[in-house]
Amino acid sequence: MxxxxxxxxxxxxxxxxxxxxxxxxxxxxxxxxKYNLQTLDRDEIEAMIGIPLAEMFERVTIENSDxxxxxxxxxxxxxxxxQASLLPGVKEKLTELIQxxxxxxxxxxxxxxxxxxxTKILGIFEQFIYILxxxxxxxxxxxxxxxxxxxxxxxxYSIVIIGDHPKDKALAENIxxxxxxxxxxxxxxxxxxxxxxxxxxxxxxxxxxxxEMIYNLM
Numbered sequence: 001m002x003x004x005x006x007x008x009x010x011x012x013x014x015x016x017x018x019x020x021x022x023x024x025x026x027x028x029x030x031x032x033x034k035y036n037l038q039t040l041d042r043d044e045i046e047a048m049i050g051i052p053l054a055e056m057f058e059r060v061t062i063e064n065s066d067x068x069x070x071x072x073x074x075x076x077x078x079x080x081x082x083q084a085s086l087l088p089g090v091k092e093k094l095t096e097l098i099q100x101x102x103x104x105x106x107x108x109x110x111x112x113x114x115x116x117x118x119t120k121i122l123g124i125f126e127q128f129i130y131i132l133x134x135x136x137x138x139x140x141x142x143x144x145x146x147x148x149x150x151x152x153x154x155x156x157y158s159i160v161i162i163g164d165h166p167k168d169k170a171l172a173e174n175i176x177x178x179x180x181x182x183x184x185x186x187x188x189x190x191x192x193x194x195x196x197x198x199x200x201x202x203x204x205x206x207x208x209x210x211x212e213m214i215y216n217l218m
Contacts, residue, residue, distance in 0.1 A: 012163030013108035014183035022081030031071035050165035106131040137213025178217035
């Protein structure tokens with residue numbers, strides 16, 4: 001393995017780098033409550049974390065998801081965003097990876113401006129060369145424009161996708177990149193490796209990621 005090649009590690013955010021369950025649960029139920037809809041138990045909401053907000057709301061109500069998303073973000077941007085914490089060992093691991101000459105980025109289903117804000121609050125914003133989330137130009141992790149952007153702008157890098165959700169695996173497959181699945185979310189190793197056609201590694205959490213593991217995926 002050529003350790004001089006440029007490797008870009010692209011992380012998911014929720015349940016991969018941060019524990020934001022409380023903020024998401026509270027924001028989701030705030031939105032439901034605002035429109036007199038039945039709120040959900042915490043574990044029902046937590047099980048959906050990682051999929052786009054519109055899809056989360058569509059799973060539980062026929063009410064217009066746009067107004068529910070607006071209400072969710074109303075609460076989240078003022079209060080929920082401050083209810084997040086870094087998962088254990090994440091900050092130290094990000095620093096260690098940079099010291100080992102890896103370049104880091106974030107791709108999330110979150111609205112991009114909120115993802116930037118939350119990484120600033122948690123003191124990790126400066127670790128990343130990009131933070132890409134839902135925006136006017138990119139609507140999801142599988143948006144063709146995201147693939148084009150990554151492969152054009154970061155063509156000199158070998159990209160590795162790291163996340164806890166099948167959508168992260170799908171992103172890795174979409175750009176033909178290796179995938180590192182982490183078990184800090186709601187999905188088992190079996191789910192994260194099922195039917196996969198790319199080089200894959202599953203670890204307990206980001207803090208367990210070691211440079212040699214990454215080189216072995218290349």
